[in-house]
Each structure stands twice: as C-alpha cells, then as structure tokens.
Amino acid sequence: MSKEITSRQLDYAQWYNDLIIKGGLADYSAVRGCMVIKPYGFTLWENMRDQLDRMFKETGHVNAYFPLFVPKSLFEAEEKNAEGFAKECAIVTHYRLKSDPDNKGKLIVDPEAKLEEELIVRPTSEAIIWNTYKTWIQSYRDLPILINQWANVVRWEMRTRLFLRTAEFLWQEGHTAHSTAEEAVEETVKMLDVYANFVENWMALPVIKGVKTPNERFAGAVDTYCIEALMQDGKALQAGTSHFLGQNFAKAFDVQFLNKENKQEYVWATSWGVSTRLIGALVMAHSDDDGLVLPPKIAPYQVVIIPIHKGEEQKAAITEKVKTILQELKLEGVRVKYDDSDNSRPGWKFAEYEKQGVPVRIAIGARDLENNTVEIARRDTKEKMSVSLDGLSVRIINLLQEIQQAMYDKAKDFREQHITPVDSWDDFVSTLEKKGGFISAHWDGTPETEDKIKELTKATIRCIPLDAAEENGKCILTGKPSNKRVLFAQAY
C-alpha cells in the first residue's frame, strides 16, 4: 500500500509530491532544496525542451553558453536586479579544500584560497550577458542579437517544492538586444506568444496572457509579460515570463551602439524564460488520484503494450503479434514501449503505467489473438475498448490526438468555470475562500492597494490581461475609480 497516491481531497500537497515521487519524475537529494530529475522526468523535460528549442530557432534565435558565475561587481551593476536577487544567492568564496589537520580523511576550506572577488552562482544571466554584449555591439549592424541559453540557475529559496520551487533548476533564458524600443517590445510579445503556443498546444494547458503590475515585475524590467495557468486546487501558476528591459541593462553596463543617424544610443533589451517549473504545472493541472496524466505530445511513452498470458508459448505468440504493432507505430513516430518483463503481473503493470501517466495502454491476451483484437485503455478518461488489430496504428494516432485535445478542453472548461467576475469586497473574499480560481475585479492601480489585498487574502494580481476590455468600475477594496479589470488569485 506504500505505493498508493494520497488523494487530492485528503491532502493536495501530499498528492502532488506522491505524483512526482511515485510517478518516477524526480527524487529528493542530499542538497537542501535541490532535486534529482530521474530518467522518466528528464525524458519529459527533453521532449518539452526540444519542442521549445525548435520554436526558438524557427523564430530566428540561436543558442550560446555564458559562465555559471557572476563576479559580485557585475552582479550589483544593475541595482534593481541585484536587489531582487541578493537575498537568495549561492556565493562562491573559496577555490580550494585542504586536509583537515585535526581530522584524518576529512577536508576543510583552505583559508588561503579565498577569492579576491566573490562569485555569485547565476540566479539569472542578464549581468554576465550584458557585460559580454558590451564587447559585441558597436553599431546598428551588430543588432539584433537573438540569443537563447539552456542552463541551470540557483536561487536560494527558503521553502522549496519539487519542480515548483527548487534551489537549483533548469531553464532557458533568452537575452536579446535591439536598436529600437519598438523592436524590443515586439520581441517580448512574440516570445510570450511562443510560450502560450507551447503551453496550450503541447502541454494541453490553457493560459492567460497578461502584463504584471509593478509589484510583481521582474527586478530590472520595464514591463513583465506573463502567461498564467490555473491548477486543480484553484491556485494560479505563472508558467512563463517575457521581459521588456528597456535600456536598464544597457545603461548599467554601458552598452551603446552607433545608430543609422551616426549617434551613440543605448541598446534595448528583452529577456524571457521558462523552467522545469513547467513540469510542476503539468503535473498539477492534469493528474488524478491514480497518478500522472500526461499529454501525448510530450509524454515519454505515448503507448505502452502489456501482454496477458499464461506460459511461455502464449507469450511468444503474443510477442510475435506485438512486433508488427511496434513496427507500425514506430514507423508513424509513436513513442511506444512493450513491457513483457516477467517480474510483475499485468495488474501491477496497469497500475504502474497509470501512475506514470502513459496516455494509451494496449493489453493483448490469448483471446485477443483469436479474435484479432486488442484492448485499448485511455489514461485520461479511463475508458476501455476492444478494437480490431486491422488499422490499429491509424486508430492509435487519432486517439492520441483526441486525448491531447480532450485534456486541453477539460483544463479549459475548468479554467473558464474558475474566472469569476466580482464587484464587491465581500464577494471577493468569499469567492477566494469557497471557490478559488481567478477573480476578475477592478483595482485602483496603486501598489499600496495591491499589498493590502495580498495581506488580507494572500491573493495577488496575477496579471492585467492583454485582452482586458476598457470598462469603468470601482476598486473592490478602496472604491476608487478603475478602467479595466485585473485577475487576482492565490498563486504558487
């Protein structure tokens, strides 16, 4: 029974951890706040990463790699950025260990190997990158620079949660340089669209595109655009951000270019990133009490085939038939696994692959051989059906598409039911308490009101939706005038 997953009803947070650990995505490590991404979880990440990478390249970006360390003097150059990350930095101060004279076989930090200048393990790479761009950019001809980096970053979070908030995480960070503000803003929005496209169409998770309020802005940005998703417990999750950095970093690192009018001008910047946090969103949005439910487009295995047999002879006959199925499916690019191991019974395997969220299970037994059929089970709806072996691969491919769409539709329905327009403080509080989700409400536009609301309810403004309509109203807290609704929610 130790393998069972805690139900959402009983303990939502424990349910989430069980999904990750028992679904084989990740494990705790010996390092505070850091996790081990296990092969199954890493394959999921590879599928996500590879698709995002294709989308970045299709939009004209190239990859590069910048140092892990940021010298303190560079780190502090852009003051707001430094202030935003200073409280959660891993800091390298020494470069050598030596034998402990008092403790044989043990090591101590060699005090003589103290660095002249401390190195910050990058929490984000604007500083080190803009310090480099300075040497690459002289004229408008050197622009734009459209670079992305896949990397690990470290933020010393006090409270960590697998995937959602870990001290070290994997991410990509785009850092682009432009000759005009317009072009940089265009890039910022374009990458937000890429993220939304990816999360909706590959992860089957609907998102709301919006702009952050100054309170929630990236440290050092002029504007932070974001995509916000909704989890099953009614909390929101920021799934990706794209920042218009204005000339802040160019000024901090003195990056100027000669424009077409032959005048020196500061360069315009953007940065944008998504991380392994997306896996947390994926897990929380779709899974159920039996385990993970993964969208076919990014699932490590899309199909698992399990033989049901008595004795070796039956198994051999089934395996012979399965060979053809495997071949056909692989030819169509389907990621399929045949689990004919003898270590465990079919029922155990069924439960195991449910936990792992494999979208389609095919079971094939002796009677199926006689009837030229197999049993197909959908992970998302748990539906089972007996289908003919003829035309199976086409059927499977259609089914995978159907599951992908159904998962998106289900998440979208849930999200739509959980955007509640609210016009009074009492309704705001009770909606948050009883229903959760996004609350669409008027706000007077001040950081003070936002802070006060957060203090009273733990809800923050997730974003000002890009498609928010002009509408006169009154702030739910202060009654002051407002001209559009913003989205509030409690959030991860």
Added chain:
Amino acid sequence: MSKEITSRQLDYAQWYNDLIIKGGLADYSAVRGCMVIKPYGFTLWENMRDQLDRMFKETGHVNAYFPLFVPKSLFEAEEKNAEGFAKECAIVTHYRLKSDPDNKGKLIVDPEAKLEEELIVRPTSEAIIWNTYKTWIQSYRDLPILINQWANVVRWEMRTRLFLRTAEFLWQEGHTAHSTAEEAVEETVKMLDVYANFVENWMALPVIKGVKTPNERFAGAVDTYCIEALMQDGKALQAGTSHFLGQNFAKAFDVQFLNKENKQEYVWATSWGVSTRLIGALVMAHSDDDGLVLPPKIAPYQVVIIPIHKGEEQKAAITEKVKTILQELKLEGVRVKYDDSDNSRPGWKFAEYEKQGVPVRIAIGARDLENNTVEIARRDTKEKMSVSLDGLSVRIINLLQEIQQAMYDKAKDFREQHITPVDSWDDFVSTLEKKGGFISAHWDGTPETEDKIKELTKATIRCIPLDAAEENGKCILTGKPSNKRVLFAQAY
C-alpha cells in the same frame, strides 16, 4: 589586418587562440578561466552533443539530472576521488548578499548567511550520484542502471586555455551501476568504443585506444581507459576517458544489493565522459593558417553560397537560381547558408567563411547563370572547380562525404608518421625534441620511472594501447625488463 590569424609557424598557441576567437567559436569572459561559447561554437557543440546523445541512447542509456552542488561530507567520502579534486574546487559558503552599509549601492556577503556545511560545485558527479543510487538499488533486479548526464562542471584550474582547459566546462558524464565486475568492465570498454567511433567518424580524428598507467588514472578508478589523439604540433590530447570504478564508490557510499544468491554485495560501477575539450582537439587537429577546417558531419553550416553580382538586377536573378539550390540541398538534409548580405564584398565573405571552416563554398555570378554553372571551393584542400548546376545536390553530398574522409585520412597519415618506435634513451630525447608525436617505447612498469621521465622530458605515458603486442624489451630509462611498448608523448 587585425582579423588575420597568426601562423602556426610563428606562434602555435596564438594561432590556436586566433582560430577560436576569430572563427567565432568562443570569447573570453569576465570570470577568471571561464569562457563564453558563442552561437557558432555552440551550434558545433550541439551537433556533437546530439550525435553522442543518439549513440548513448542506442546503447541503452537514459539521461537524468543531478544537483550542481555536492555537500562537503559527501565529497570527501571516496577519499582518493576527494583528494584528486580538492585542490581545484569552487566552494559555496554563503547563501545571501546584503547592502554594504559603508558603500551605497554595493553588496557584501552577509556573514549571518553562512552555510552549516559548505557546498562544492561539482567537479564530477560520482559522489552525489552514488549517494542517490544508494536509495535506488536494493536488489539485482534494480541493476544495471545506465544513466548519463549532460551538465556543467567546475575545476579551478590555474592555467586555462579556451576549450582545452577552462574552469567551467560542459560535458556529459555517464554513471552506470552493475551487478558484476565483468559487466562493468564490458560497459567501460563499450563506451570507449562509442567515443572512438564518434571521434573518428564524426570528428574525422583518429585515436588510439588504451589504458592509463596508475599515475594518470582518474581519482577513484580501478582502471581508466582513454582515447588519445595527436595534434599538429606533435602533442597528444586525451579526447575521452572511460573508468572502471570497481566497488570503490559503492563502498564509500555503502551501496549494496541482494544478488541472485540472496547475498548482499557491493555494486560495481563505471563512469565515462567527454567535454567541450573535444572542440579544442577538433580545432587543433584540422585547422590551417587561414582558419578553422571543420568536418562536414558536425559543421554548423556544411555549405555557404555567396552571390557575386553587380547591381540589384543581377542579384535578383542569382537569388532566384539559388532558391532552387537551397531547396534541393535542404531536402537532402544539407545545412546550407545563403549569404546575400550587402554589408561586405564577396572577397571578404570568402575569407570570413574560410576562417569559420565551412567545408564547401559555392560562388555564383552572372557568367555562371549564363553557363548554368557554379564555382565550388573545398575548404580542406582549397581546390576550386566549376561545375554544372545539373545534379548539383548529389555532387555536393558526395563532396561532403569525400571531404569528411579526406580529413580523416590526412589526420591519420600525420598520426602514423608520428608514432616512432624508440629503443634508447638518446633516441627518445631527440625524437621528442626534433619530431614530437607518440613514442612507442618500453617502460619498466613503475610509477617512479614514469615520474622521472616526465621530470626529464615533460613526456608522460599517454596509454598502454589495447592492441599492444607482447614483446620483450628493456625500459628506455632504467633498462629493466618490459613485456610491451607503451606510448609516450608531451600532452595538452
């Protein structure tokens, strides 16, 4: 003239740096010993990485990700390994910065945020991984574990060189766990073969497979297998290593399993890695005084097309024709770039792409249009030929294969000419001085003799070749008996 590359003759080390910097592969950074891998260099790395990744997966391996940090107590658990890396570790001691009260806008390390236990930035991951494997392995049924990780690692080298030796570098590290010594040794040799296959057939660089002497062994290994390549200056370069770790790490981390006989036994281990250092080898082995020479199979661009025109009308006509060529080549999977930018003249572009080592250049001008021809130039031999547009894509594909083979053959010839059998100390010294390369000589098998030879000549034993024949001889230094020749060389 600042763009020119120093000749090998004049200054070999400067030639190498020029190739990297002016070929656009990498740049220096603000962090001591760390480099920036520029987009062109990173695309090269992506091509190498992706091919290696395919080969790892074809041999049954999966990827995972382990923490960047190793707590000191884990780091010191395997004593030899710890001893080997203790002197070159980046050490995280604090997790927060705070405002400098004496210096507005500056930050200092917050002394109150000292870690209870220091964290080592991984120089290699055996410790953190075997500490994890401990929780994953109970029985022989959990074995083998065949995991690879693509990651950044840090070794605080005192003397660094772009790609060859940098404080931070990118690599892959395989870490496998087995139930028998035989299986682990088999894995060690299998991965050495994968490396040799990759370096020879993708990087066009012949290697010698061998075993390291105890002096040159990986810290914590029972046996270190290696592939050794030869550079144009006659120095050897270790291109990859595969370690049989015995039960050393299993014992250090108490990783035991219940074997088929129901008895507890320590697990057997291997680890193997190649890094961005391979790019250094690639650059040094093939390039010439005009720039990089890249093997077609991994070159970022395999073909560059340059229009030669007067006026917009000619350019449009050429571009129209080039469209068809581009389409055909891309259809065949050729990585091709059309450089029709107006910023620079064709001659400048020719030199630029020579510097970048693009294997094939196609130039097309007005007369070519009339004659239905193009001019093809090979980067490796500098040969030029005028060829018909008909059947061009097949011709290009064949040419790319031919170049790949020719580059390998040339490097192989050079290597063969630089393995010198030597039977006396005088010959040993003079061969090293006058000719360089590998010296095949007898050695008495003791670390003392090896040290002495290194002290006298800077030459080390690169490896005991796997195919070394039994042969009675006398050690070149001590005259003591030896039963096989080993390969000496000065090395990077």
